[in-house]
Amino acid sequence: MTTPDPHAPVQLSGPVPFRAGGFAPRVIPLAGAATLIGLIALWQAGAMAGLIDTLFLPPPFAIATALWNLAVSGELWKHFSASLMRLAIGWSAGTVAGLALGLAVGLTTILRSPGMAVVSALFPIPKIALVPLFIIWFGIGEGSKDITLAFGVFFPTVINTAAGVDAVPRSLIRMGQSFGLSRAAIIAKIVLPGALPSILAGFRITAAIAIILLVAAEMIGADRGIGSFVLAAGNLYDTDNLMAGIVVLSLMGLAVSFVLGRLEKRLLRWR
Amino acid sequence: MGEGSRVGLALTGISHRYRALQVLENVSLTVAPGEVTVLIGPSGCGKSTLLSIAGGLLKPDAGRVEWEGVLAPDCLNPFATVFQDFALLPWRSVAGNIGLALEHTELTKPKRAVRIAEVLELTGLADFARAWPRQLSGGMRQRVGIARALAVRPAIMLMDEPLSALDAQTRALLLDEFAALIARAGTTTLYVTHNLAEAVRLGHQIVVLSRRPGRVRAIERIDLPLGDRSPEDSDLRAIESRLWAMIRDEASAAEKEAGHDHA
Numbered sequence: 001m002t003t004p005d006p007h008a009p010v011q012l013s014g015p016v017p018f019r020a021g022g023f024a025p026r027v028i029p030l031a032g033a034a035t036l037i038g039l040i041a042l043w044q045a046g047a048m049a050g051l052i053d054t055l056f057l058p059p060p061f062a063i064a065t066a067l068w069n070l071a072v073s074g075e076l077w078k079h080f081s082a083s084l085m086r087l088a089i090g091w092s093a094g095t096v097a098g099l100a101l102g103l104a105v106g107l108t109t110i111l112r113s114p115g116m117a118v119v120s121a122l123f124p125i126p127k128i129a130l131v132p133l134f135i136i137w138f139g140i141g142e143g144s145k146d147i148t149l150a151f152g153v154f155f156p157t158v159i160n161t162a163a164g165v166d167a168v169p170r171s172l173i174r175m176g177q178s179f180g181l182s183r184a185a186i187i188a189k190i191v192l193p194g195a196l197p198s199i200l201a202g203f204r205i206t207a208a209i210a211i212i213l214l215v216a217a218e219m220i221g222a223d224r225g226i227g228s229f230v231l232a233a234g235n236l237y238d239t240d241n242l243m244a245g246i247v248v249l250s251l252m253g254l255a256v257s258f259v260l261g262r263l264e265k266r267l268l269r270w271r
Numbered sequence: 272m273g274e275g276s277r278v279g280l281a282l283t284g285i286s287h288r289y290r291a292l293q294v295l296e297n298v299s300l301t302v303a304p305g306e307v308t309v310l311i312g313p314s315g316c317g318k319s320t321l322l323s324i325a326g327g328l329l330k331p332d333a334g335r336v337e338w339e340g341v342l343a344p345d346c347l348n349p350f351a352t353v354f355q356d357f358a359l360l361p362w363r364s365v366a367g368n369i370g371l372a373l374e375h376t377e378l379t380k381p382k383r384a385v386r387i388a389e390v391l392e393l394t395g396l397a398d399f400a401r402a403w404p405r406q407l408s409g410g411m412r413q414r415v416g417i418a419r420a421l422a423v424r425p426a427i428m429l430m431d432e433p434l435s436a437l438d439a440q441t442r443a444l445l446l447d448e449f450a451a452l453i454a455r456a457g458t459t460t461l462y463v464t465h466n467l468a469e470a471v472r473l474g475h476q477i478v479v480l481s482r483r484p485g486r487v488r489a490i491e492r493i494d495l496p497l498g499d500r501s502p503e504d505s506d507l508r509a510i511e512s513r514l515w516a517m518i519r520d521e522a523s524a525a526e527k528e529a530g531h532d533h534a
Contacts, residue, residue, distance in 0.1 A: 175358035178328060179372040179423065180348050189371065193362045270362040270403050 058240045063247060066240040075229075080248060082224035083214055086142065087252075090149020091210045098154045098206075099199070102161020106195070107187065119158050127152040127209075128216045135221055145217040152213040153206040160202025164195030197271070200264050207256040211249060226252075275343030276426035278459055279304040280325055285334035286484075287320055294320050295331070296484040302427075302476075304340050307453055307460040307497070309470040312480030312488075313518060313525035318463040319431050321485065325461055326350045326429045340459075342426055347376045351420035355432040357412040359404040366391070366400040369419045376423075390418040393452070410441035417452070428453075428460040434469060443502075446472055454497040467514050471507045472500055479514065482521040482528075489517060 040060045046052045047059030054062065070076035105115040127148060134144040134151075168191050176186040218227025230245035280302040287295045294317040302308040302325070310318045323329035325336055327350065342349060351372070359368050366387050373383045391397045394414040404412055413433055420428055433449075434442045450473060453460055464470055470477050477491040491510060493500075500507060 171358045178352040
């Protein structure tokens with residue numbers, strides 16, 4: 001057997017082979033929903049077959065039943081409305097304050113360095129660790145929970161808003177100046193709309209952070225709210241209700257994501 | 272468009288530096304009313320800086336900029352700038368982008384709409400009023416930039432390499448339209464370009480700047496009316512060759528210098 005000579009010329013003929021189509025992952029309609037339904041069905045089947053210990057992981061049907069009972073008894077609304085109110089107050093307060101400081105950091109020399117120094121120093125602190133401190137400062141009532149949420153939401157909002165302002169092309173601001181727009185008009189008509197994609201992306205992050213902190217704050221000191229309900233159910237080994245509470249939290253996150261998605265679609269339709 | 276406004280500019284002893292970098296040194300020139308003055312020179316010689324200084328967008332370290340002339344009553348902004356990167360707001364439609372330049376003026380909403388419609392028609396954008404900038408080609412985007420500038424009926428147009436971001440064919444087409452628009456409007460124009468063909472096609476006065484720090488090296492006058500100029504004109508080709516001979520060595524040196532700066 002002879003070894004082919006690597007230096008010998010190679011004869012080519014015929015069609016050139018197709019070599020590249022790029023990476024183009026496609027969205028398969030309904031595949032996501034089908035996957036979720038399939039997993040839930042598998043989970044239910046596993047529980048019914050005795051493969052899953054239902055004390056530790058109740059089957060989907062039991063969770064749905066627990067949810068139904070909670071809804072009918074009014075217990076679900078009692079906890080859900082308390083959580084929703086805290087989420088609305090805490091997130092709104094943190095967002096308004098964060099937007100104000102973020103804009104100030106992005107637009108003014110005097111606040112840029114001090115503002116970013118404070119944000120950089122405080123942002124990495126796990127906000128859950130501050131809950132006991134806030135309880136000491138503001139009491140066990142609503143104040144400490146609202147502050148915890150607002151504090152957690154504030155820093156990412158500042159960072160995303162300032163980054164959004166920084167990302168507005170300077171040529172657009174110079175264009176506004178060249179046409180004689182006032183500083184206020186440039187901020188309202190150029191800077192804010194230009195920073196909006198980054199601000200809205202920040203809303204998605206802060207909404208998730210707010211839900212995490214909501215549950216943590218409610219677990220530490222509340223008798224109402226989904227967090228306290230989940231903790232109480234866990235203490236009683238009532239895993240059906242515990243999982244029902246988790247499902248409510250998951251649905252809450254999905255609802256927030258849906259609302260923000262609609263908002264983005266409406267406000268950023270030019271993209 | 273701008274009819275009635277007759278304003279000239281005089282730049283005297285302009286010097287400017289960015290930190291340690293001296294960009295312009297003792298530049299003096301006049302921009303005559305109703306004429307197009309083109310600034311050419313090697314990369315980094317301070318052409319765009321001089322344009323910003325002339326338009327009051329940048330304060331020079333030394334020297335002064337003065338204007339003199341008559342401002343027409345319908346002029347809403349003495350200066351209007353056309354940018355190299357178009358500087359369009361992507362979240363506003365074509366009409367919205369043009370309207371931005373008018374919103375802070377005393378024009379009522381219906382009068383603004385009339386002006387917008389006029390400049391859309393003038394720049395061939397009438398069918399694109401509601402389009403988003405992302406839906407337009409580069410050439411169409413620059414038409415919007417020009418329409419926005421014309422909408423304020425400026426006395427002085429500042430054009431910062433308005434065609435350099437476009438492909439060659441679009442550039443040639445828009446150059447013809449620029450020449451016709453400028454000839455018709457008679458607006459005083461200060462025009463920055465790297466392209467010598469553009470310079471001889473549009474300029475009544477071509478100011479050649481030296482490499483950094485930019486100084487006035489030569490001033491070439493072309494008295495042929497804009498409407499009578501064509502790219503094949505042998506006199507214009509000869510001026511273009513002369514200008515190229517003047518800046519070729521400096522352009523090459525500036526290119527090498529830029530390479531060193533980035534190394």
